[in-house]
Amino acid sequence: MLRFEAVWKTYRLGAFGTRELTAVRDVSLEVARGEVVSLIGESGSGKTTIGRMALGLAAPTRGRITFDDVPVAGLRGRALRGYHRQVQGVFQDPFSTFNPVFKADRVFALVRDGFFPSVPAAQWRQRVEDALEGVRLEPADVLHKYPHQLSGGQLQRMLIARALLLDIRLLVADEIISMLDASTRIDVLNLLGELKAKGLGVLFVTHDLALGTYISDRTVILRAGEVVESGPTEEVFAQPRHEYTRNLLAAVPHLHTRWNEPVK
Amino acid sequence: MTDTEHVEAPGVPALAEPAAPLAGRRREVLHFALRNRKVVGGSVVILAFLLLGLVAPLFTDHGPNEYVGPPSAPPSADYWFGTTTFGQDVFLQFANGIRSTFVVGLLGGGLAGVIGMTVGFVAGYRGGLVDELLNMLTNIVLVLPALAVLIILHAYVGITSVPMQALFIGLFSWPWVARAVRAQTFSIRSREFVDLARLSGMRPLAVIRREIAPNMSSYLFMTFILLFGGAVLMAATLDFIGLGPTDVVSLGLMMNSAVHWSALHLGLWWWFVPPGAAITAIVGALYVMNVGLDEVFNPKLREM
Amino acid sequence: MTLEVEDLRVHYRTLRGDVKALDGVSFSVADGEIMGVVGESGCGKSTLGKSLVRLDNRMKHVGGSITLDGASLPIADDRAMNRFRFKSVSVIPQYAMSALNPTRRIGRLVADLLAAHGISYAATLPELTRRLRLVGLPERVLENYPIELSGGMKQRVVLVLSTLCDPALLVADEVTSALDVSTQRAVAETLVEFRDRGYVRSMLVVTHDISLVYQIADTIMVMYAGRLAEKAPSDVVVTEPLHPYTQLLIGALPEVGARFSERRLTGIPGRPPGLRNPPQGCRFRARCPLAFDKCAEQPPFVEVATNHRVACWKAGS
Numbered sequence: 001m002l003r004f005e006a007v008w009k010t011y012r013l014g015a016f017g018t019r020e021l022t023a024v025r026d027v028s029l030e031v032a033r034g035e036v037v038s039l040i041g042e043s044g045s046g047k048t049t050i051g052r053m054a055l056g057l058a059a060p061t062r063g064r065i066t067f068d069d070v071p072v073a074g075l076r077g078r079a080l081r082g083y084h085r086q087v088q089g090v091f092q093d094p095f096s097t098f099n100p101v102f103k104a105d106r107v108f109a110l111v112r113d114g115f116f117p118s119v120p121a122a123q124w125r126q127r128v129e130d131a132l133e134g135v136r137l138e139p140a141d142v143l144h145k146y147p148h149q150l151s152g153g154q155l156q157r158m159l160i161a162r163a164l165l166l167d168i169r170l171l172v173a174d175e176i177i178s179m180l181d182a183s184t185r186i187d188v189l190n191l192l193g194e195l196k197a198k199g200l201g202v203l204f205v206t207h208d209l210a211l212g213t214y215i216s217d218r219t220v221i222l223r224a225g226e227v228v229e230s231g232p233t234e235e236v237f238a239q240p241r242h243e244y245t246r247n248l249l250a251a252v253p254h255l256h257t258r259w260n261e262p263v264k
Numbered sequence: 265m266t267d268t269e270h271v272e273a274p275g276v277p278a279l280a281e282p283a284a285p286l287a288g289r290r291r292e293v294l295h296f297a298l299r300n301r302k303v304v305g306g307s308v309v310i311l312a313f314l315l316l317g318l319v320a321p322l323f324t325d326h327g328p329n330e331y332v333g334p335p336s337a338p339p340s341a342d343y344w345f346g347t348t349t350f351g352q353d354v355f356l357q358f359a360n361g362i363r364s365t366f367v368v369g370l371l372g373g374g375l376a377g378v379i380g381m382t383v384g385f386v387a388g389y390r391g392g393l394v395d396e397l398l399n400m401l402t403n404i405v406l407v408l409p410a411l412a413v414l415i416i417l418h419a420y421v422g423i424t425s426v427p428m429q430a431l432f433i434g435l436f437s438w439p440w441v442a443r444a445v446r447a448q449t450f451s452i453r454s455r456e457f458v459d460l461a462r463l464s465g466m467r468p469l470a471v472i473r474r475e476i477a478p479n480m481s482s483y484l485f486m487t488f489i490l491l492f493g494g495a496v497l498m499a500a501t502l503d504f505i506g507l508g509p510t511d512v513v514s515l516g517l518m519m520n521s522a523v524h525w526s527a528l529h530l531g532l533w534w535w536f537v538p539p540g541a542a543i544t545a546i547v548g549a550l551y552v553m554n555v556g557l558d559e560v561f562n563p564k565l566r567e568m
Numbered sequence: 569m570t571l572e573v574e575d576l577r578v579h580y581r582t583l584r585g586d587v588k589a590l591d592g593v594s595f596s597v598a599d600g601e602i603m604g605v606v607g608e609s610g611c612g613k614s615t616l617g618k619s620l621v622r623l624d625n626r627m628k629h630v631g632g633s634i635t636l637d638g639a640s641l642p643i644a645d646d647r648a649m650n651r652f653r654f655k656s657v658s659v660i661p662q663y664a665m666s667a668l669n670p671t672r673r674i675g676r677l678v679a680d681l682l683a684a685h686g687i688s689y690a691a692t693l694p695e696l697t698r699r700l701r702l703v704g705l706p707e708r709v710l711e712n713y714p715i716e717l718s719g720g721m722k723q724r725v726v727l728v729l730s731t732l733c734d735p736a737l738l739v740a741d742e743v744t745s746a747l748d749v750s751t752q753r754a755v756a757e758t759l760v761e762f763r764d765r766g767y768v769r770s771m772l773v774v775t776h777d778i779s780l781v782y783q784i785a786d787t788i789m790v791m792y793a794g795r796l797a798e799k800a801p802s803d804v805v806v807t808e809p810l811h812p813y814t815q816l817l818i819g820a821l822p823e824v825g826a827r828f829s830e831r832r833l834t835g836i837p838g839r840p841p842g843l844r845n846p847p848q849g850c851r852f853r854a855r856c857p858l859a860f861d862k863c864a865e866q867p868p869f870v871e872v873a874t875n876h877r878v879a880c881w882k883a884g885s
Contacts, residue, residue: 012392042748043719057459081465089463097456101478101561107460114465151839152609159460181608182776183836186820190835193828207748210779214822214833237825251753253779255806255823259753 001201002031002054002087002170007063009049009225023049025225026063031170036192036202038212038233040248041222047205050222051174054203055089056080067170085115088163092175094155098147104155105143107162115166131161135191153184160191170201177211189214209252213237221245293560302556309549313542317362326353328360328513339534346534349525354518358538361515365496365543368430368514372495375434377488380441385472387442388449398442406439411501418507425509429502433495441487448483452476482558489550496543515539570770571597571620571737576632578619586628587843589615591794593632594869595877597737597787602763602771604781604802607791610840614662616791617739617774619643621659637736654685658735658768662742665722668714674725675710681729692732699728699767703758720751727758731767738768742775752780760784778821782806787875790814793840793851796869800876810872810883813852850880858882 009024024046031037041047052058053065059073066072067087075083091097098104108128112119119127129139135157142154150158156176163171173192177185192202193215206212212219213233220230221244229242240246253259297303326332333343335351345354387398414432423429452458453476461475477484500516502508504524508517522528522536576593579586589612597603607613615627620641623629629644636657642648653659661667669677678696679689697707703724714722723743731738740759744752762768775781781788781802788805790798790813798811809815816836826833838855841847847854849864856863862881869879 042750052459055459055463057462084463084465089459091456091459093456097460099457099475099479101481107464110461110464110466182778182817183608183820185835186822186833187835189822190828190832193832209749210822210824210826213824214826215828248749249824251750252824253753253756253777253783255779255782255818255821259757259783 001033001067002203003064003066003069004029004050004054005064005066007050007053007060007065009046009053009058010061023225024053024060027222027225027227029220029227029230031201031203033169033201034196034199035218036196036204036216038216038219039203039205039222040207040209040212040219042207042248044224045222046225047207047222048174049225051089051172051203051205054170054172055087056083057089081114085166086168087170087172088166088168089172089174090156090159090163090176093179094152094159095147095179097159098155100147102146104145104147104150104158107158108165111162111165127165128161131164132158134164135161136187137161151184152180153188156180156188157191160188160195164195168200170203171195172203172205174205175207178206178208185211209237209248221248296560297557300556300560302552303560304556306549306551306553306556309545310553313362313546314366316359317366320359321356321363324353324356326356328352328357329511332356336530336532345538346532348522348535349527349530349532354535354538357513357518358515358542360513361518361539362542364426364512364514365499365516365546367426368433368499369492369496369546371427371430372433372437372499373488373491373493375431376438376441376491376495377484379434380438380487380491381445381484383438383442384445385449385476388446389453389468389472389476391450391453395446399446402439402442402446405436406443408436410436410498414498414502415505415507418502423502423507423509426499426512426514429499429509430495433498433502437491437494437498441491444487445480445484448480449476452479478561482554482561485557486554489547489554492550493547496547515543519543570599570601570637571772572635573620574633574635576616576619576634577630578615578623579628579630580615581626581628582844585844588794588846589627589843590619591843591846593791593794593796595789595796595799597770597772599769600763601787602760602773602785604778604785604788605772605774605791606776606778606781606788607797608776608840610793610843611791612794612843613774613791614741617659617741617772618661620737620739620772621653621657622646622649654681654730654735655733656735657737657739658730658733659739660726660730660741660743663746664726664743665714665719665746668722668726670714672713673710674712674714674717677714678710678729682732685733687733696728696732699732700725702761703728704754718751719747720755723747723751723755724758727755727762731762734767734769736769737772738762738770739772740774743773744780745775745777753783756780756784778806778818779823790817793846794843795851796877796879797852798876798878798880799869800873800878804876810876810878811852811880812856812858812882816857 004027007024007027008022011021011023013019013021027050029037039047039050049058053060056072056075064071067083072083098107112124116124132139132142137154137157142150142158147155177188180188189211196202196215204212204216216233218231219233219236221228221236223244228244229236229240236245240249329352331351332353333347333351335347336349337343337347339346343353343355345358347353383398383402387395413436417432423432458471458475461471496516499508499514500520503514503517504520518539519536527535574594576590578590580589593616605613605616618624620634623643634641634643641652682689682692700707700709705721705724709717709725717725744755747755759771759773763771773781773785785802787799788802789796790805790811792813798805798809798814805814806818809818820833820835822833836855841851841854849866853859853863867879867881869877871877872883
């Protein structure tokens with residue numbers, strides 16, 4: 001479905017763009033239907049930029065990004081809207097993804113405004129409730145409340161529900177559980193796992209290697225904008241070929257193994 | 265730019281938008297605003313002055329500058345605020361002055377607000393080259409000595425009416441608004457809800473109007489208050505140096521002519537205290553309203 | 569015994585009533601011990617860290633005592649605490665790295681800090697540079713502005729600074745959370761090294777990351793809704809936890825290599841109770857699969873094995 005072919009992204013900085021910063025260098029990757037691809041990298045690795053480009057929020061400087069062989073960068077107006085019907089995103093900070101001055105359920109109303117203006121209100125309410133139940137939220141718990149009255153886990157699930165209101169085929173999940181508490185993050189991950197089983201493709205952007213392996217089929221390791229290693233998740237983690245990946249794995253705090261002990 | 269013009273109006277209620285959530289929010293803002301003592305108190309003061317300025321002059325057939333009574337008379341039943349050295353009715357001048365003060369403040373402050381916010385929003389949201397160019401324009405106007413330019417403009421064009429005076433003031437007092445709004449927009453633009461709005465099919469102007477501006481509504485209102493006050497003071501300055509419209513009265517002109525004719529030394533306190541107190545009360549009431557509105561707009565403060 | 573905390577109660581004042589952030593917490597930290605304090609957001613772990621050093625103006629000391637090396641800490645008296653702060657009990661607050669004044673050079677920041685505690689910068693400089701070198705920072709970082717340093721470097725500067733007087737106790741609140749994996753490890757290992765070298769005698773490492781604190785802590789203390797749930801040597805907490813909350817929490821953590829398709833982990837349903845009006849009895853009762861009648865009564869925090877304390881009626885029985 002989604003394909004990056006030798007994609008570069010360079011930002012211009014300073015007065016009249018005199019300085020350049022290359023955030024993404026020559027990245028190629030692919031996400032297929034029903035596949036979860038983990039994009040793992042530390043801060044400054046360009047992983048978020050890749051996610052934004054996949055969502056059409058930023059355009060590549062060089063290279064091609066296509067969805068079903070249609071270039072994403074050139075989409076405007078109606079075509080871009082059509083793209084966002086199929087490809088949606090959930091971001092890292094749930095409290096920053098909700099406009100703090102509005103009630104949290106406004107995110108659903110915006111989807112209706114943007115994509116389904118002709119759906120009658122009662123029918124729309126039903127759809128929202130169905131979507132909320134799909135992410136295991138009780139509608140009464142989360143509707144008509146302000147973001148600060150809800151927990152991070154509830155907000156992130158609402159955003160997934162929002163994406164499910166559309167007929168999405170690809171979800172870009174950018175660090176969606178890093179701000180959540182341990183007891184709820186696994187629920188969000190399991191939810192993604194279930195959606196994947198139903199055919200959803202997921203680009204799972206994270207800095208946390210443990211979370212990356214749990215649901216992903218393939219893993220792409222990034223450093224400073226470049227892909228250092230990619231392949232089936234088990235292979236990348238069991239036999240890392242690149243030294244950077246090995247160092248990264250060595251630094252991960254395991255739950256049952258100390259850093260200076262061999263991994264069990 | 266019709267889309268951004270809505271933003272100019274003070275506070276959120278004018279952010280006209282047919283969509284259901286915003287209408288709901290407007291009702292809610294109103295609900296909390298009517299229960300906020302600061303907002304209600306401030307509005308009462310402003311409306312009282314506005315009413316006085318609008319209504320009082322209707323009940324007299326004299327012009328505010330006519331010599332109607334004994335000179336230098338203290339306040340009495342006939343002349344509520346006394347008379348000037350020349351026998352003009354201070355109350356009549358006061359009521360008319362409030363009128364032109366509101367006109368200058370609203371028009372001048374409003375115009376500066378529209379220009380400043382338009383430039384600030386566009387520059388902050390678009391960034392890049394557009395931002396650089398608008399920033400340059402802003403800086404050019406910012407460093408122009410507004411007063412000197414207004415004096416020169418007056419010499420060539422002539423300021424014949426209060427609205428015209430307001431127009432000129434508005435044209436030169438927007439740069440700091442543009443800079444402030446740009447900076448705020450810049451920081452809000454990087455928040456993720458802006459991305460989410462774009463993913464919901466919102467176009468840039470809608471994003472500015474429906475996502476970014478509501479986050480700054482109390483700030484925009486504060487800006488408008490400062491512009492209002494600034495325009496009033498600037499008008500008073502121009503009036504004082506003889507560059508104001510001639511046959512009208514303003515609170516600034518009253519105070520300045522009081523000083524000019526040594527009202528302070530002659531003990532004619534009723535000549536300069538009312539206009540001074542009125543300017544203070546109007547700007548002060550707007551300020552109190554702003555603090556209250558901050559609580560109304562920010563759902564988190566509401567609960568405190 | 570370095571630190572002894574007895575029935576500590578600290579509330580947050582809000583206009584809607586007091587939030588009972590710490591509601592009867594008792595524990596002790598031994599000489600040379602690194603204790604990890606873990607729990608979910610809002611469980612009171614950061615409040616505990618702050619209470620030992622500085623109560624902010626919304627916090628209210630309601631009851632209980634803190635004893636450090638036999639001397640009672642006057643935590644409710646901000647002035648009297650000044651004698652202890654920095655010198656005998658020091659803190660690295662959450663977000664300390666980003667709290668460094670961006671317009672001052674690091675050296676200047678250090679000088680100001682030392683002056684505030686009546687210590688000479690010139691006299692301390694040799695030791696300061698020695699310790700900076702120890703954590704891999706050259707002396708010239710003192711000439712740098714905070715913005716010129718990376719997150720990991722800043723965190724190490726803050727660490728050296730806060731332990732400059734060899735305090736008896738260091739409270740490190742989420743010092744590794746904002747860092748990348750590899751830097752995280754370096755900073756965490758520096759904590760241990762500082763303890764080993766005696767730059768700081770004992771440590772409370774407050775974090776939400778159990779896997780990380782497991783790497784460095786001798787003891788782990790699990791908090792839930794303003795109270796202690798379990799405290800034991802870190803191996804015991806991770807491998808044989810007794811409190812149902814600890815068990816579920818550990819079970820919810822995916823490890824590298826865990827796969828959704830092979831073994832599904834489960835979260836803990838429900839949410840922690842609000843602390844304005846916390847429920848009677850065990851606070852975990854509503855989410856606990858083992859809850860029974862007796863849980864309506866608050867379980868005591870008792871020792872069920874050597875150095876292993878649990879607040880649960882089912883534990884140890």
